[in-house]
Amino acid sequence: MAETITRKLMLYFPECETEKPIVYHLVKDYDLIINIFRARVTPEEEGYLVLDVTGTEENIEKGTSFIQSLDIRIDTTQKGVTREEERCAHCGSCVPHCPTNALSIPDRNTMDVEFNTEECIECLSCLKVCPFGAMKSLF
Amino acid sequence: MKTIEQINEKISSGKAVVLTAEEIIDYVDKKGVEQAAKEVDVVTTATFGPMCSSGCFLNFGHSKPKMRITEAWLDDVSAYAGVAAVDLFLGATQLRANDPANIDYPGEFKFGGGHVMEKLIAGEEVQLFGLSYGTDDYPRRELRTTITIDDLNQAIMVNPRNCYQNYNVAVNASDKPIYTYLGYLKPHLKNCGYSSAGQLSPLLNDPYYRTIGVGTRVWLAGAQGHVYSEGTQHSPSCERGVLGVPSEGAGTLALTGDMKQMDPEFVRGVSLKGYGVSLSVGVGIPIPILDEQMLLQTTIRDRDIMAQVIDYSTDYPERTGKVLGNVSYEELKSGTIDLNGSKVKAGGLSSYGKARKIASILAEEIRNGKFTVTQPIAPLPVEQSMNPMKEV
Ligand code: SF4
Ligand code: SF4
Numbered sequence: 001m002a003e004t005i006t007r008k009l010m011l012y013f014p015e016c017e018t019e020k021p022i023v024y025h026l027v028k029d030y031d032l033i034i035n036i037f038r039a040r041v042t043p044e045e046e047g048y049l050v051l052d053v054t055g056t057e058e059n060i061e062k063g064t065s066f067i068q069s070l071d072i073r074i075d076t077t078q079k080g081v082t083r084e085e086e087r088c089a090h091c092g093s094c095v096p097h098c099p100t101n102a103l104s105i106p107d108r109n110t111m112d113v114e115f116n117t118e119e120c121i122e123c124l125s126c127l128k129v130c131p132f133g134a135m136k137s138l139f
Numbered sequence: 140m141k142t143i144e145q146i147n148e149k150i151s152s153g154k155a156v157v158l159t160a161e162e163i164i165d166y167v168d169k170k171g172v173e174q175a176a177k178e179v180d181v182v183t184t185a186t187f188g189p190m191c192s193s194g195c196f197l198n199f200g201h202s203k204p205k206m207r208i209t210e211a212w213l214d215d216v217s218a219y220a221g222v223a224a225v226d227l228f229l230g231a232t233q234l235r236a237n238d239p240a241n242i243d244y245p246g247e248f249k250f251g252g253g254h255v256m257e258k259l260i261a262g263e264e265v266q267l268f269g270l271s272y273g274t275d276d277y278p279r280r281e282l283r284t285t286i287t288i289d290d291l292n293q294a295i296m297v298n299p300r301n302c303y304q305n306y307n308v309a310v311n312a313s314d315k316p317i318y319t320y321l322g323y324l325k326p327h328l329k330n331c332g333y334s335s336a337g338q339l340s341p342l343l344n345d346p347y348y349r350t351i352g353v354g355t356r357v358w359l360a361g362a363q364g365h366v367y368s369e370g371t372q373h374s375p376s377c378e379r380g381v382l383g384v385p386s387e388g389a390g391t392l393a394l395t396g397d398m399k400q401m402d403p404e405f406v407r408g409v410s411l412k413g414y415g416v417s418l419s420v421g422v423g424i425p426i427p428i429l430d431e432q433m434l435l436q437t438t439i440r441d442r443d444i445m446a447q448v449i450d451y452s453t454d455y456p457e458r459t460g461k462v463l464g465n466v467s468y469e470e471l472k473s474g475t476i477d478l479n480g481s482k483v484k485a486g487g488l489s490s491y492g493k494a495r496k497i498a499s500i501l502a503e504e505i506r507n508g509k510f511t512v513t514q515p516i517a518p519l520p521v522e523q524s525m526n527p528m529k530e531v
Contacts, residue, residue: 089187089407089419089490089492089493090490090491090492090493091188091487091488091489091490092486092487092490092491093322093332093486093487093488094486095474095486096330096474096484096485096486097323097330097486105474108472108473108474110491110492110495111472111487111490111491111492111495112492113492128323128412129322129323129412131189131322131409131410131411131417131419131488132407132409132410132419133249133410
């Protein structure tokens with residue numbers, strides 16, 4: 001069996017493409033395991049969907065091509081949740097509230113707070129607790 | 140033994156040996172107190188955290204025709220006008236007009252006085268709206284204009300209470316989440332909030348206020364400010380541990396400085412969900428190493444500084460005085476504390492990273508002869524307690 005990999009994707013739907021059962025097709029036709037982190041999909045408005053897809057590289061390629069054929073934009077730059085570096089005071093308030101260690105303090109001597117977007121599941125906990133308004137959500 | 144004058148001579152000639160309160164720990168371990176006290180002239184301390192008790196006095200100059208402002212708003216945040224015709228006092232915790240506060244609980248408190256102060260220091264435009272009843276000599280009744288800090292005659296920051304010597308650690312023992320000024324606290328003691336720079340914090344390195352007093356020059360967000368008085372709620376009579384370091388709030392300082400000289404990186408409006416707005420300010424204070432005893436004080440380290448854990452769901456608001464436990468800053472900074480056998484996640488509100496940066500900047504300014512140390516003009520009280528409010 002071919003090795004499986006996981007990729008984090010952000011889908012951007014222009015209006016009116018939100019009616020097709022995309023996730024169903026990804027699972028059924030391309031044998032992908034889907035983990036949806038966050039979605040905002042309102043009929044007749046633009047929408048966003050952030051998810052992890054797990055499967056063989058080949059199937060992920062095919063699945064993403066299928067999505068793109070529906071005129072849905074795929075973004076892999078992980079900009080759903082971002083940190084405005086200048087605003088972050090490295091206070092560490094967010095760290096105990098981050099469920100995945102995407103926000104962490106690797107060196108307890110300097111106490112600098114690192115943000116690793118790869119591990120972010122976009123739960124938005126950090127946005128609620130950051131006193132400096134440094135954590136931002138695209139939608 | 141060294142005197143302030145001798146230390147300043149060394150600073151002026153660019154020969155002073157300056158270390159931060161973090162660096163001095165290893166240095167003394169290596170060299171011994173006696174040798175290190177001969178070598179080191181100054182140890183720098185610092186803190187960067189929310190300090191609600193802050194504000195500023197602003198003078199706008201006179202409009203034409205003149206106006207004796209009686210009510211005023213800066214970016215829709217009300218400023219106190221009962222000072223003089225065109226002098227205003229803006230408080231850091233003042234909410235923006237029409238902020239729903241906690242009506243929609245927990246409120247977000249996105250913008251307030253602290254944020255206006257941050258904008259001013261960053262050189263951004265701020266709108267002034269003023270009202271008055273009009274007098275013969277000050278006839279104007281209404282005014283709307285935009286200004287930047289450069290348009291003001293004076294912009295003087297005041298922190299009636301800053302540099303809390305130590306502070307307690309907040310937990311929530313109830314069964315619902317609570318929102319406090321020490322952050323969002325999950326029920327059943329799942330996490331705790333603290334706020335101190337620990338071993339870098341100014342008054343923990345001079346616990347009996349031997350060198351820090353009224354008149355001491357301080358680094359206030361990049362400006363050279365000074366201590367103008369003991370801070371509000373200064374209550375040094377308390378439990379003390381290793382090297383006389385308090386395990387409760389204890390001492391505070393009242394600071395002032397020129398906002399025109401400040402760096403916006405170190406003056407930041409903060410929004411505490413469910414609580415309100417505040418201001419985080421960076422402070423650095425040099426400690427002249429007069430003798431071995433003074434040096435020894437600056438070697439205090441996180442593992443020897445203790446703080447009390449308090450339940451903010453009942454004991455804190457009800458002032459029961461109950462303490463759930465004691466933890467060291469070493470434990471707090473590790474990210475997890477042990478509270479009576481259970482693991483509690485810890486998160487800070489004050490930034491240790493920024494405190495480190497400030498201590499280094501100040502050390503560099505002293506080495507370059509730009510910042511000298513001062514002899515206080517009056518000492519701070521060493522014995523004094525804080526009284527509760529008198530209620531009928
Ligand atoms: S959104 Fe959630 S997972 Fe991502 S960094 Fe913030 S707290 Fe962590
Ligand atoms: S709470 Fe905000 S300011 Fe503090 S470390 Fe996290 S992102 Fe940075």
